[in-house]
Amino acid sequence: MSVPLISPSILSADFARLGEEVRAIDAAGADWIHVDVMDGHFVPNITIGPMVVKALRPHTAKPFDVHLMISPVDAYLEAFAAAGADIITFHPEAGPHAHRTVQAIKALGKKAGVSLNPATPAKMLDYLIDDIDLVLVMSVNPGFGGQSFISSQLRKIEAIRKMIDKTGRDIHLEVDGGVDVNTARLCVDAGADVLVAGTATFKGGPDHYAANIAALKRID
């Protein structure tokens, strides 16, 4: 079985020591850094904006995997790109023209991701898949860390893996929400190659980050 990339969600980090936390997960073996951006409008929680992304940028060279849960989204793409995002992922429900949003992200020289909520069907990707770099399957309803994995999403991951393979392009399939050592295996079996993990990475504090990340990768 292939080893997934791990993208720890800093939503579960200590926000008072965010720079240190990013350095710690980098040293602990994180492949990407998952940044959850919430606006209290598209989702019922408010987190961080481009200023914080910019402040964190010097703390790691790992890719910033920026997950925008904001509406409207287009007006903020430039700010996140300038702040140091490498991958910018948005929800198609967050704006009227998903394809235009993909084009705008690519025009900024960034990788474009599309995120599907638990109730959003894989079919949503039909006319986007040829232009994107990543699909993010939400295995919880977006807004909060620490929720339980919704198993119906495994079928969706399998379906999207088939769609991706059909394109012949190198498109990442990432899963976000309730990923722990048990659900990680199910996600990888279903075809995921990147796992977001907030609670499962940060549990136990900094001394445990390396072992936590290693456990998520060691799922054969």
Ligand code: DX5
């Ligand atoms: C939820 C966020 C997730 C969340 C994952 O809206 O997109 O990235 O932080 O947290 P865990 O891994 O704790 O479910």
Ligand code: ZN
């Ligand atoms: Zn996320």
